[in-house]
Amino acid sequence: MSKSHFTNDFKIDAVKQITERGYSVTEVSKRLGVSTHSLYQWRKRFSKSPAAIKEVVDQFLEISRLKKELARVTEERDILKKATASLSWLREGLRKRCQVKYAFIKVHSCDFMVRSMCRMLHVHPSGFYAWLKSPLSKRALEDQRQMALLKQAWEESGKVYGYRKLHDDLCELGECISPNRVARLARMAGISAQIGYKRRPGQYGGKPSVVVDNTLDRQFDVQEPNRFWVTDITYIKTTEGYSYLAVVIDLYSRKVVGWSMQNRQPTELVLQALLMAVWRRKPVDKVVIHSDQGSQFTSIEWASFLKAHNLEHSMSRRGNCHDNAVVESFFNLLKRERIRRKLYKTREDARQDIFDYIVCEADGTSNVLQPETQTC
Numbered sequence: 001m002s003k004s005h006f007t008n009d010f011k012i013d014a015v016k017q018i019t020e021r022g023y024s025v026t027e028v029s030k031r032l033g034v035s036t037h038s039l040y041q042w043r044k045r046f047s048k049s050p051a052a053i054k055e056v057v058d059q060f061l062e063i064s065r066l067k068k069e070l071a072r073v074t075e076e077r078d079i080l081k082k083a084t085a086s087l088s089w090l091r092e093g094l095r096k097r098c099q100v101k102y103a104f105i106k107v108h109s110c111d112f113m114v115r116s117m118c119r120m121l122h123v124h125p126s127g128f129y130a131w132l133k134s135p136l137s138k139r140a141l142e143d144q145r146q147m148a149l150l151k152q153a154w155e156e157s158g159k160v161y162g163y164r165k166l167h168d169d170l171c172e173l174g175e176c177i178s179p180n181r182v183a184r185l186a187r188m189a190g191i192s193a194q195i196g197y198k199r200r201p202g203q204y205g206g207k208p209s210v211v212v213d214n215t216l217d218r219q220f221d222v223q224e225p226n227r228f229w230v231t232d233i234t235y236i237k238t239t240e241g242y243s244y245l246a247v248v249i250d251l252y253s254r255k256v257v258g259w260s261m262q263n264r265q266p267t268e269l270v271l272q273a274l275l276m277a278v279w280r281r282k283p284v285d286k287v288v289i290h291s292d293q294g295s296q297f298t299s300i301e302w303a304s305f306l307k308a309h310n311l312e313h314s315m316s317r318r319g320n321c322h323d324n325a326v327v328e329s330f331f332n333l334l335k336r337e338r339i340r341r342k343l344y345k346t347r348e349d350a351r352q353d354i355f356d357y358i359v360c361e362a363d364g365t366s367n368v369l370q371p372e373t374q375t376c
Contacts, residue, residue: 006034008057008060011042011045011046012046014028014032014034014039014042015039015042015043015046018039018043019043025039025040025043072116075112075113075116076116076119076120078111078112079108079112079116079117079120080120082108082111082112083104083120083121098123098127098131099131099135099140101121101122101123102123102127102128102131102132102135104117104121105117105118105121105123105128106128106132114128143185143188146170146175146177146181146185147185147188147189149170149173149175150166150170150182150185150186150189150191151189151191153166153169153170154166154186154191157169157337158337158338158341159194160193160194160336160337160341161193162186162192162193163179163182163183163186163191163193164179166182166186166191167179167182170182194336194337194340194341212313212314212315213314213315214314214315214316214317214323215288215290215312215314216228216230216288216290216314216323218322218323218325220251220325220326221251222251222252223252224252225250225252225253225281226250226252226281226283226284226285226287227251227252227285227287227288228250228251228252228287228288228290229248229249229250229251229257229277229287229288229289229290230248230249230251230289230290230291230324230326230327231246231247231248231249231270231273231274231289231290231291231297231327232246232247232291232292232324232327232328232331233245233246233265233269233270233294233296234331234334234335235265236261236339236344236350236354237339237344238343238344238345238346238347238349238350239343239344239345239346240345240346240347241263241347242263243261243262243263243347243350243351244261244262244263244264244265244269245259245260245261245354246259246260246261246265246269246270246272246273247259247273247327247330247331247358248273248274248276248277248289249326249327249330250277250281251326254326254330256330256358257276257277257280257281258273258274258275258276258277258278258279258280259273259276259358260272260273260276261350261351261354263347265296266296267295267296267299267301267302268301269296270291270296270297270302271301271302271305274289274305274311275305278309278311283310285310286310286311286312287310287311287312288311288312288313288314289306289311289312289313289314290314290315290316290323290324291313291314291315291316291324292315292316292321292323292324293315293316293317293318297313297315334354334357337357338353338354338357339354
C-alpha cells in the first residue's frame with residue numbers, strides 16, 4: 001500500500017485538536033485515519049508557539065526548494081557532460097543546426113527531461129516534437145536527391161571534378177541549383193576536386209625574347225577562330241621512361257587542334273603537332289602561334305615551317321609561364337584529371353589514354369583527330 005502524504009497545514013490542525021481542543025490521540029487517529037505514531041511525531045514537532053511553528057515550516061519549505069534547485073542544476077550539468085562527451089559540435093557554442101540538437105534530445109530522452117534538454121540546447125520543445133513527426137523537411141529531401149546526382153556525376157568524372165564543373169553537369173541535366181548549393185552539398189558528401197601539383201617557389205619574371213616579340217601579350221580573349229594559337233610541350237611519366245606531348249590550342253575555342261607524342265622532344269615533335277593543326281584548320285589568313293623560348297621553337301626548322309605556312313611567331317618571356325597560361329592550364333587539367341591518377345606501364349598505354357582524354361573529354365568530339373596516327 002502506498003504511503004500517504006499530508007501537508008503541513010493538515011498536520012498542524014491534527015495537533016491542535018489534541019493540544020487545544022482536548023481530544024485524545026486515539027480519537028483523532030480514528031477520526032482522521034492517521035496512525036497514533038504519526039500523531040505523536042507531529043505533536044512533538046508542531047506543539048510549539050506559532051512563531052516557532054512558522055519558522056519550522058519556512059525551513060521545511062526552503063529545504064524543499066533547495067532540493068528541487070539542486071536536482072535541476074544536477075540534471076543540467078549531466079546534460080552538458082553527456083553532450084560534451086558525445087558531440088564535438090558543442091564546443092562551437094551550440095550554434096549548429098537544430099536537427100542535430102533534436103537528434104541528441106531523442107537519443108537521451110530516456111535519461112533526461114525533454115524540456116530540460118531543450119532549455120540547455122536553446123531549442124523549443126514544440127520544434128522538437130514537430131521534428132519527431134517529420135525529421136526531414138522538403139529542402140532536406142531535395143538535398144538528398146541532388147546529392148545523389150552529385151555523387152554520380154563526380155564518380156563519372158573519375159572523382160576529379162570540383163563543385164563548379166559539377167554545377168555545370170547538374171544544369172545540363174535540367175536541375176535548378178545554384179553554385180553555392182552545389183558547394184554545400186559537395187562539402188556534406190565529402191566531394192572535393194582533385195588538386196594538381198603544387199607550384200614550386202621562385203621568381204617568375206624573365207626577360208623578353210631577343211628573337212621574336214611577344215605579340216600575344218596575354219590577350220587570351222579572341223573573337224574569331226584561327227587567329228591565335230598557343231603551343232607547348234609537357235612530359236608524361238611511364239615505367240618505360242618519359243614520353244613527351246606537344247599540343248596546339250586555338251584560343252577562340254580553347255580546344256586542342258593538333259598534338260603529337262614521342263619518346264624524345266626534338267623539333268620534329270612540335271612540327272608534327274603544328275602540321276596537324278594546319279591540316280585540320282586550313283587557315284586562310286595569317287595565324288599567330290605563341291610559344292615559350294624552348295630550343296624547339298627557336299630552331300631553323302620551326303622558323304622555316306612558319307614562313308612556309310603563313311604563320312607568325314610570338315614568344316613568351318624567359319621562364320614566365322603566365323605568358324602562355326592557356327596551354328599551361330590545359331596541361332594542369334590533363335595531369336590532374338588523368339595522368340596523376342594513373343601509372344602507365346608502357347608508352348603506348350599513355351598514348352591511348354591521352355588520346356581518349358583529348359578526343360572524348362577536352363575536345364568534345366569523336367572523329368576530328370583521325371589523322372593523329374599519321375602525324376605522331
